[in-house]
Amino acid sequence: MSGQMADGGWQMAQPEAESSPSPITHHPSPRSPGAPYRAGWIHFTNVAPILDSLVLPAGVTAITGVPTQMNAALLSGQVDIANISAVEFIRNADVLEALPDFSVAVLGPVYSVNLFHTRPLEEVRRVALTAQSAMSVALLEVLLRERGLSPVLERAEGEAETLLAQGFDGVLRIGDSALREWYGVVGPLTPETTMTSLPHAARGITVTDLAEEWFRLTGHPFTFAVWAYRKDNPPPPELVQAMREARRDGIGHLADVAQRHARKLGLPERVVQHYLWNFRYHLEAPDRLGLHEFAAKAVPGHAPLTFGPRPGEERTRSAAD
Ligand SMILES: C=C(O[C@@H]1C=C(C(=O)O)C=C[C@H]1O)C(=O)O
Missing domain, CATH: 3.40.190.10 (Periplasmic binding protein-like II)
Structure with a gap:
């Protein structure tokens, strides 16, 4: 690099x-x-x-x-x-x-951290995970645990629809490609519709937005x-x-x-x-x-989270820095 x-x-x-x-x-x-x-x-x-x-x-x-x-x-x-x-x-x-x-951060849906699935969540058995993401995998694990679900999680790259056709019944995707694939499944927007009024399922594929699920669970961003x-x-x-x-x-x-x-x-x-x-x-x-x-x-038992000085209160760095 x-x-x-x-x-x-x-x-x-x-x-x-x-x-x-x-x-x-x-x-x-x-x-x-x-x-x-x-x-x-x-x-x-x-x-x-x-x-x-x-x-x-x-x-x-x-x-x-x-x-x-x-x-x-x-x-x-x-x-x-x-x-x-x-x-x-x-x-x-x-x-x-x-x-x-x-x-x-988001409060509610994020649109780009998506689980694409072909069966109801409770029946999903095999989920493809992307190696690009740490956060969405950890979030998915928390959400599955909260529902008492334990599908097999495997690393696999590729488009959600391709992986679903290959036998996965769940595919986790993040970032730009997840946004594009989400829109590919539930779009298009018409003059009458908004992002939030788009359906969560189309063509036999349900898109579960993990941030929205987190909001449902906790009420927090x-x-x-x-x-x-x-x-x-x-x-x-x-x-x-x-x-x-x-x-x-x-x-x-x-x-x-x-x-x-x-x-x-x-x-x-x-x-x-x-x-x-x-x-x-x-x-x-x-x-x-x-x-x-x-x-x-x-991450139960994690060390305390620390944050730097707030705006306007920055440390003065010494010449040795
Ligand atoms: C919301 C997103 O957030 C990103 C997702 C990350 C992850 O999954 O590990 C890490 C950084 C975030 O900026 C996204 O890319 O869709």
Whole structure:
């Protein structure tokens, strides 16, 4: 992996990291003095309102990858900060801290963390899991346990409909492809319909939105990602400031962000705009409540979750940093 490319674009992490998401081992390679601060971004469409207009301050580089790649990159010390799956933050709460005001969270449906299934949930026997995701797998496990269900969970990549045709009766998908596949099953939107009025089932396939299920279970938001770093290696305040400015810009120009990404995704602008405004990007009190509740259910006995200083209260970094 290496840093931001000369044209300002992000370089993709090496694909082999995708197949080795866990277990995560701690081999932090300490940053030498004066070395760049390295960021690792999961650059799904849902973080476009934060990342698209981010201008990295001098001395900061960035790479991109899927969630399990960025989780591993942070824990192995290949990057210094990443928007990681919240469950990895919880599992590694002894060594990690998170920014206090950044999240990828939702209250209710998320549209892009979906279980596609061909039988009622209670009858699903064999579920294909994506190796890209840590969070959705942990969430699925919690939701299944709450219902007393224990289907066989297997790793398998590919389109949901293909895997369903191959004998899986459940397929878990996340991110942009899950959003596209969801719309492929339940769309299209008509002038009379809205995202929330689309059916959950069509053509013999039911789409269960895991964040919506979490909301039904707890009444809380679900926090998918936080921006974490090792406790002894916090980001330079200029980076956090630049991220806050980029987020303000992205949210302020959401229609433009949605238009750009709708084109890339091949989805109607209305769908992408709804998808994006639905996210909660500020790790507010309800998002933390949801995070703590999930932590208690998914990782009992975890170390206390710690968050960095709130905006305006940043530590002053010493010259030795
Ligand atoms: C909501 C999503 O959230 C992402 C899902 C993650 C995971 O499944 O591990 C990690 C980070 C999130 O940004 C999504 O990509 O659909």
